[in-house]
Amino acid sequence: MDSSIQAFLEKLENKSPGEKEFHQAVEEVIGSVWDYYQNNPRYHRANVLERMVEPERIIIFRVPWVDDRGEVRVNRGYRIEFNSALGPYKGGLRFHASVTLSILKFLGFEQTFKNSLTGLPMGGGKGGSDFSPKGKSDSEIMRFCQAFMNELYRHIGANTDVPAGDIGVGGREIGYMFGQYKKLKNEFTGVLTGKGLTWGGSLIRPEATGFGAVYFVRHMLLRLGMDIEGLKIGVSGFGNVAWGAISKINELGGKVVTISGPDGYVYDPDGIKDEKVDYLLELRTSNNDIVEPYAHEFGVTFVPDKRPWEVPMDVAMPCATENEVNLEDAKLLVKNGCYLLAEASNMGCTADAVDYLTKTIGYAPGKAVNAGGVAVSGLEMSQNSMRISWPRDEVDARLKIIMEDIHDTCVNFGKIPGTGNRVDYVKGANIGGFVKVADAMLAQGVV
Numbered sequence: 001m002d003s004s005i006q007a008f009l010e011k012l013e014n015k016s017p018g019e020k021e022f023h024q025a026v027e028e029v030i031g032s033v034w035d036y037y038q039n040n041p042r043y044h045r046a047n048v049l050e051r052m053v054e055p056e057r058i059i060i061f062r063v064p065w066v067d068d069r070g071e072v073r074v075n076r077g078y079r080i081e082f083n084s085a086l087g088p089y090k091g092g093l094r095f096h097a098s099v100t101l102s103i104l105k106f107l108g109f110e111q112t113f114k115n116s117l118t119g120l121p122m123g124g125g126k127g128g129s130d131f132s133p134k135g136k137s138d139s140e141i142m143r144f145c146q147a148f149m150n151e152l153y154r155h156i157g158a159n160t161d162v163p164a165g166d167i168g169v170g171g172r173e174i175g176y177m178f179g180q181y182k183k184l185k186n187e188f189t190g191v192l193t194g195k196g197l198t199w200g201g202s203l204i205r206p207e208a209t210g211f212g213a214v215y216f217v218r219h220m221l222l223r224l225g226m227d228i229e230g231l232k233i234g235v236s237g238f239g240n241v242a243w244g245a246i247s248k249i250n251e252l253g254g255k256v257v258t259i260s261g262p263d264g265y266v267y268d269p270d271g272i273k274d275e276k277v278d279y280l281l282e283l284r285t286s287n288n289d290i291v292e293p294y295a296h297e298f299g300v301t302f303v304p305d306k307r308p309w310e311v312p313m314d315v316a317m318p319c320a321t322e323n324e325v326n327l328e329d330a331k332l333l334v335k336n337g338c339y340l341l342a343e344a345s346n347m348g349c350t351a352d353a354v355d356y357l358t359k360t361i362g363y364a365p366g367k368a369v370n371a372g373g374v375a376v377s378g379l380e381m382s383q384n385s386m387r388i389s390w391p392r393d394e395v396d397a398r399l400k401i402i403m404e405d406i407h408d409t410c411v412n413f414g415k416i417p418g419t420g421n422r423v424d425y426v427k428g429a430n431i432g433g434f435v436k437v438a439d440a441m442l443a444q445g446v447v
Contacts, residue, residue, distance in 0.1 A: 005034050012053060019102035021322065024351055025109050026053050028365075032430035046446070048438045055108060057081040059155055060101070063129060065147040067140050077148050079127035079155055079163075082108035085440035088159055089125030090115055090374060090381075092166030095173065097132045104128060106322075107166075110346055111374070113433030114367040117406045120378035125161055127152070133168050134289070145176035153181050158189040158384070164377045165194040167321075170240070171206075190384025193377035202380035203392040205373075208399060210244020210319065212372015213344035214252065215403040217315060220340060220362055223411070223421065229253030234313035234338075235272075236260045237320030238280055238291055241344050241370070245317055246272055246280070258308035260320065261291035265308035267301040268294075312336040318348035325349040330356050342369045354426065364425040367433065368406050375402045406432075 008030060013023055030049070037043050059079040067073050078101065081089045091111040094104070104126045112124025129148060133141050156163060165174055174194045181191055188200075195201035204211065218228055231254045235242050238259040246256045255271040259280070268276070279297060295302030309316060309329040316338050318324050324345060325333075330353040333341065341357055343349060343366035349357065357363035379398055383389055390398075406429075413435075414428020 002034065004038075005030055008049075016102075016105070019105060021100075021102045021347075022105040022109065025106040025347060028347075028351060028354065028426070029109075029113065029430045029434070032424075032427040033434045036431050036434070042442060043438050046442055048441055051441065051446075052083065052112070052434075052437065053109065055080050055082045055105065056084060057155075058101070058105075059127075059152075061151040063131065063144065063147050063151070065140075065144045067143075068137055075129050075131040075144070077127070077129045077151060078104050079152060079161070080104045080108040080125055081155070081161055082124040082126070083112040083437060084123035085437050085444060086116060087121035087123050088157075089161035090122035090164070090377065091125040091127070092164045093169045093173075093177075094126070094128035094166040095131050095133055095168030096128070097130055099128045099130045103322075107346060110367050112437060113430065114371045115374055115378075116433040116436045117368055117409060117429060118371050118375045118378060118402055119405055120375065120402075122162075122374070122378050122381075125163070126166075127163060128166065128169070131168075133173065138172070141173065142176045145173050146180040149177045149180040149184070152177075153184045156181075156191055158191050158381075162190065162377075162381060163192055164374070167239075170194075171196060171201075190381050193380045195380070197389075200380070200384050202376055202383055203390070203395050204399070205376050205380060206240050207244035207247060208376035209241045209370050209373030210246070210344065211248045211396070212375060212399055212403045213241070213317060213319075213342060213369045214245050214248040215372065215400055216364065216369045216407055217317070217340065217342045218252065219404060219407040220342065220364060220425075221315075223423070224362070227252075228315075231255065231314040232257050232312070233315045233317060234258040234308050234311055235344075236265070236308055236318050236324055237345070238294075239284060239319070241373075242319040243277070243280055243284065245319055245344055246277060250277070254315075257313060258311055259291055259294065260308050261289050263290040263292055264302060264304035264306055265311075266291050266295050267303065267308070267311050268298065269300075309333050310336070313338050314340070316341040317344050319344040320348070321345055322347040323350045325353050327352040327356055329353065334360050344370045346370065358424060358426060362425075364410070365429050368410050368425060368429040371406055372399055372403055375399055 063075045063077045108126035115122040340362040342364045409432035410428030413431040414424040416422045
């Protein structure tokens with residue numbers, strides 16, 4: 001590693017010790033943009049990169065609530081308002097036991113670049129709590145969401161910070177939080193996205209991340225003279241992202257052969273389609289994270305305690321959580337004939353897996369591939385501002401254009417000289433996202 005990069009990272013680690021997920025995210029970006037940064041003195045003189053890795057604001061608060069037994073419970077709430085150079089802070093809220101400051105800083109940092117790539121006027125942010133909705137009653141979830149919003153409402157607003165859903169935060173949780181915000185502020189504004197369709201939500205928002213990821217993959221394939229039709233595609237997870245991806249892959253003629261959960265993975269060689277997709281929806285709403293029941297329902301293979309990357313596939317789409325593909329997984333994918341991996345999850349691959357994949361097959365990072373979700377959130381903000389609701393086809397058409405533009409940005413900044421048609425999508429996404437934010441920061445002065 002370049003000594004100047006090493007010095008930059010060491011300084012960051014000394015300021016934020018123990019935040020390994022955040023450090024990993026910054027290192028991945030720094031490695032891509034450093035030369036561009038050093039070769040453009042206007043950025044370097046203003047220390048733009050040092051300012052960019054420091055959140056503008058970190059809000060940490062306690063969330064006391066009462067469970068169904070009348071016992072007082074206490075969780076920790078967070079909102080990381082990372083960068084507002086391009087617009088209001090925008091990013092999801094995650095309710096999960098694994099939530100830490102490091103994970104939310106990593107996600108907020110990534111969100112800044114992702115939102116920049118969409119071309120929409122959105123800054124970057126992230127938040128959440130170590131509360132998990134799993135195993136809680138609706139009444140407990142409502143009381144927690146109201147308690148969470150009792151503090152968060154002071155820091156958000158339609159022109160300040162617009163949270164959305166994430167892991168553990170779906171339409172139910174957004175509804176409870178929006179209701180409490182509306183009561184506290186006595187106003188009906190587009191302060192949260194992912195709302196219900198009858199009260200300000202946008203069509204295709206639940207499917208948008210998966211849809212957008214598939215559109216991005218299709219553009220990668222088209223550059224190679226291929227298309228999705230007839231390909232075997234491996235998907236991990238079975239939540240909203242995986243469901244959206246599976247639906248769009250089926251629509252375009254591909255075949256999804258895997259899904260996964262904490263209990264293991266399912267291999268369905270005939271493809272996850274038709275009534276099987278409907279069953280997935282039932283499985284997702286059962287408040288049970290396991291996928292083994294799918295295997296029993298349709299008489300297919302279930303492999304416990306393993307990830308699906310050992311299955312032969314043409315395209316791999318991680319759709320679950322961070323670091324779900326390690327170096328061993330990556331090597332197995334390539335050995336079994338996979339020639340393209342696109343992260344539909346955030347930082348879905350470990351750093352050594354990314355390094356290997358970029359040198360062997362087509363690889364694209366989450367900040368570009370999974371930007372469809374926040375893109376449609378941005379479109380929801382636009383619809384709220386205009387007090388209108390676009391039809392499904394119009395939202396989908398706008399999403400297609402945004403994902404094509406993101407792909408074009410990655411190609412523009414990521415072409416590898418002397419290799420003909422090859423593109424470094426990591427470099428392209430990082431530099432493409434960086435330039436827009438950095439230029440806005442310069443224009444707005446040292447703030």
